[in-house]
Amino acid sequence: MWIDSHCHLNHERFEGADPHALADEALGQGVDAMVTICCHIADEFPQILEIARTHPNVWCSIGTHPHDAGKPAEQAITLDNLIELANSDPNIVGIGESGLDFYYDYSPRDVQEESFRKHIRACIATNLPLIVHARDADELCAQILREEGADGALRGVMHCFSSGPQLAKAALDLGFYISFSGIVTFKNAYELQDIAKIVPLDRILVETDAPFLAPIPHRGKINHPAYVKHTGEFLANLLDQDIEDFAARTSQNFHQLFTKAKAP
Numbered sequence: 001m002w003i004d005s006h007c008h009l010n011h012e013r014f015e016g017a018d019p020h021a022l023a024d025e026a027l028g029q030g031v032d033a034m035v036t037i038c039c040h041i042a043d044e045f046p047q048i049l050e051i052a053r054t055h056p057n058v059w060c061s062i063g064t065h066p067h068d069a070g071k072p073a074e075q076a077i078t079l080d081n082l083i084e085l086a087n088s089d090p091n092i093v094g095i096g097e098s099g100l101d102f103y104y105d106y107s108p109r110d111v112q113e114e115s116f117r118k119h120i121r122a123c124i125a126t127n128l129p130l131i132v133h134a135r136d137a138d139e140l141c142a143q144i145l146r147e148e149g150a151d152g153a154l155r156g157v158m159h160c161f162s163s164g165p166q167l168a169k170a171a172l173d174l175g176f177y178i179s180f181s182g183i184v185t186f187k188n189a190y191e192l193q194d195i196a197k198i199v200p201l202d203r204i205l206v207e208t209d210a211p212f213l214a215p216i217p218h219r220g221k222i223n224h225p226a227y228v229k230h231t232g233e234f235l236a237n238l239l240d241q242d243i244e245d246f247a248a249r250t251s252q253n254f255h256q257l258f259t260k261a262k263a264p
Contacts, residue, residue: 001247003254004034004228005179006097006131006159006207009058010047013211013222019051022210023058026225032251033057034225035258037097037131039065041085042073052091059261061131062086063096069115070107082122093260095123096131097159100144103136113144120148123156129257130156132176138163142170149174157257160209161195168195172203177257179205182215182223185234193238201239205257206232206250 004026009019019036026034038048038061045062052060062085064074086095098119100112107115123130134141141163148154157177161168168178178199184192196204206228208214214223215230236246255261 001030001032001244001251002206002228002232003251004031004208004210004225005157005205005254005258006037006181007034007210007225008039008212009034009036009051009210009225010044011211019058020055022225023051023055026228027057029226030229030247031225033059033261033263034228035059035061035093035261038062039097040068040071040074041077041082042071045085049089049091053089059091059093059258061094061096062092063094063098063119063131064115065097066099066101066112066115066133067104067106069098070111074115075111079118079121079125082118083125086122086126086128090260090262092128093258094129094131094156095119095126096156097133098130099133100137100141101133101135113140116141116144117148120144120154124149124153128260130154132156132158132171133160134158134163134167138167142167145170145174145176155257157205160207160213162192164191165195165198168199172199177203177205177253179207180231180235181207181209182213182219182227182231184238185215185231186219187216196235196238201241201246201249202253202256204235204250205253206235 210223
């Protein structure tokens, strides 16, 4: 019924829980499939790829999070390396998450930008969608996306969208999708809920970003891919949509963007 377009099945916050058990739990709650996301290629990509290879309802991405962009092992990965790795397996359906995070500034800003542009160019070279992380860097993020994707060859998703309407508009103008996490269910998320109302129905995705950002009624707890249904149902009600129709719509949107993801 639902597809969790962004989760981290291998994350340490799951405290050793079996990633396959987490995926199976989600399947039992009406989640047909999910994408487990790479943040640090050198450290975690082999494990992430193995999860996707061995669970028929899980795909994966490859990429370097802006928090990790300054780490030597990630900086050593060239554009050609990234392209080769992204093309190496049918279970790799997207590139990222990559982008800019000027809230924490765990990596130097110029290094984040260099990494972001590398990921965009790899997406264009491989025809894979870009999974974008943006926090407190809306203007530069939009500028880079326009510069690098001006010819229309770039497609992607603004993951866990929590930015302002200007970045939402810029992304939509570029043909991007907007993915909403449990944040949209929070009682004080009025601006984000207003943005959700202006995103075309054929550009909306849902995600958990598990283990982070559990939606109501699980806010404050460890998030699970199974909980994506709460975000999906909230959005359906917010947008005055039938829940089953909205689930089908967001799943269709997912496959239109992640064209390499074949239904299990």
